[in-house]
Amino acid sequence: MNQLLIVTLLTLFGGIIANYVCPPNLDIFLPCECRVDPGILPLYRSIECKGDQPINLTALFQRLSHELKADEKDYLYFMLFNKAVDVLPANVFADITFQHVELDGKNLTKVHRLVLNGTQDTLKSLETLNLPLVDGNGDWDVFKAINLAHNLSDVTLLYTNLTKIPDNALQSHPSLERIEILMSPSITSIGRNAFKNLTKVEFISIEAHVKDIGDEAFAVSHVSTDQTLWLSFIGNNLNNHTLRKEVFNGINRPVDLNVMLNDLKFIEESTYEAFLQQNPNHTIHSDTECMDSRNDWLRHKYPNQWVDRNC
Ligand SMILES: *[C@@H]1O[C@H](CO)[C@@H](O)[C@H](O)[C@H]1NC(C)=O
Ligand SMILES: *[C@@H]1O[C@H](CO)[C@@H](O)[C@H](O)[C@H]1NC(C)=O
Ligand SMILES: *[C@@H]1O[C@H](CO)[C@@H](O)[C@H](O)[C@H]1NC(C)=O
Ligand SMILES: *[C@@H]1O[C@H](CO)[C@@H](O)[C@H](O)[C@H]1NC(C)=O
Ligand SMILES: *[C@@H]1O[C@H](CO)[C@@H](O)[C@H](O)[C@H]1NC(C)=O
Ligand SMILES: *[C@@H]1O[C@H](CO)[C@@H](O)[C@H](O)[C@H]1NC(C)=O
Ligand SMILES: *[C@@H]1O[C@H](CO)[C@@H](O)[C@H](O)[C@H]1NC(C)=O
Ligand SMILES: *[C@@H]1O[C@H](CO)[C@@H](O)[C@H](O)[C@H]1NC(C)=O
Numbered sequence: 039m040n041q042l043l044i045v046t047l048l049t050l051f052g053g054i055i056a057n058y059v060c061p062p063n064l065d066i067f068l069p070c071e072c073r074v075d076p077g078i079l080p081l082y083r084s085i086e087c088k089g090d091q092p093i094n095l096t097a098l099f100q101r102l103s104h105e106l107k108a109d110e111k112d113y114l115y116f117m118l119f120n121k122a123v124d125v126l127p128a129n130v131f132a133d134i135t136f137q138h139v140e141l142d143g144k145n146l147t148k149v150h151r152l153v154l155n156g157t158q159d160t161l162k163s164l165e166t167l168n169l170p171l172v173d174g175n176g177d178w179d180v181f182k183a184i185n186l187a188h189n190l191s192d193v194t195l196l197y198t199n200l201t202k203i204p205d206n207a208l209q210s211h212p213s214l215e216r217i218e219i220l221m222s223p224s225i226t227s228i229g230r231n232a233f234k235n236l237t238k239v240e241f242i243s244i245e246a247h248v249k250d251i252g253d254e255a256f257a258v259s260h261v262s263t264d265q266t267l268w269l270s271f272i273g274n275n276l277n278n279h280t281l282r283k284e285v286f287n288g289i290n291r292p293v294d295l296n297v298m299l300n301d302l303k304f305i306e307e308s309t310y311e312a313f314l315q316q317n318p319n320h321t322i323h324s325d326t327e328c329m330d331s332r333n334d335w336l337r338h339k340y341p342n343q344w345v346d347r348n349c
Contacts, residue, residue: 150183190214231255256293258291271295
């Protein structure tokens with residue numbers, strides 16, 4: 039954990055700067071634990087669940103909700119490292135609140151759309167690592183859960199088993215700044231309007247095996263602004279698929295687009311020229327076979343908007 043970052047977050051968002059310690063009756067957290075990281079100041083308490091036996095988290099948090107005093111219910115992190123928990127149901131945290139939720143589950147495939155209900159106002163970041171999350175089905179949908187957490191600014195999903203980022207997945211989320219969906223080769227498509235109207239977004243990174251992206255997937259801004267959007271498609275196997283140019287419609291922001299590590303021999307004119315024409319501040323970062331003649335259009339017409347590692 040980056041301590042400076044956490045101190046900064048606490049200072050900016052944590053409200054009153056005070057030391058928070060664990061309640062005296064630690065047994066009520068079992069089989070999880072309340073802990074305070076002594077390396078971080080001010081002190082702040084977190085809840086961590088480990089082990090390889092199933093835990094009924096709903097029952098655990100209902101117990102905490104009853105036993106804890108009102109000023110003992112806010113925590114910095116919820117960290118799940120337990121290897122047996124398979125779903126996170128609606129309202130699992132009851133009225134216990136967190137600023138950061140970190141899930142490293144191994145057996146956790148489904149989260150309910152209301153999983154974050156109760157902590158939706160305080161949650162700043164959600165990170166999943168090694169969760170074999172499967173595609174949404176009705177009420178079980180990680181994207182719907184993110185949409186409920188309206189103050190969430192950072193989302194990181196690593197090593198998922200998702201096959202798609204659905205249409206409108208995160209559309210109009212008011213607070214998201216960084217979205218990273220990485221190391222998920224099972225994802226082959228990104229839906230229409232998936233990241234539309236994300237007024238606060240600064241950074242979107244998708245590392246999957248994307249074959250198809252829906253129209254206006256990245257139309258983050260309906261009014262033009264000059265705040266750069268960092269858009270990374272590093273490592274998506276794009277060499278095998280040609281994206282339609284409509285993918286990039288409606289962004290209305292200068293974009294730093296990174297398409298490295300896709301085995302691209304050249305940048306496809308039919309897809310990317312319309313993109314570069316949208317805004318003279320758009321830039322493509324690539325690692326093509328620079329001298330390939332199919333890059334000539336870039337070399338001749340857009341030398342200031344193209345940075346290739348091999349040129
Ligand atoms: C978990 O605990 C809750 C609350 O006590 C209960 O309603 C639910 O049935 C339990 N779930 C499982 C899978 O045992
Ligand atoms: C993982 O979850 C499944 C149900 O989805 C359950 O049958 C299995 O026992 C769990 N695995 C472990 C290691 O607990
Ligand atoms: C969300 O949580 C609140 C309490 O934290 C509860 O009153 C409400 O019923 C929950 N909403 C849903 C739809 O379950
Ligand atoms: C969360 O969002 C609500 C309204 O959307 C806002 O009033 C509140 O200040 C936010 N909370 C935090 C901790 O930022
Ligand atoms: C997730 O993907 C891995 C690797 O492809 C696979 O071994 C595993 O069975 C999948 N799990 C689920 C729940 O789909
Ligand atoms: C864009 O998102 C904001 C929330 O951040 C919402 O209030 C607004 O209605 C949305 N606008 C459109 C055109 O969807
Ligand atoms: C991508 O194309 C190359 C040949 O151009 C082929 O060898 C490779 O198997 C393809 N990969 C996928 C995932 O389709
Ligand atoms: C491009 O960037 C320059 C310098 O930051 C800025 O002055 C200009 O307005 C930008 N142009 C567009 C179309 O955003």
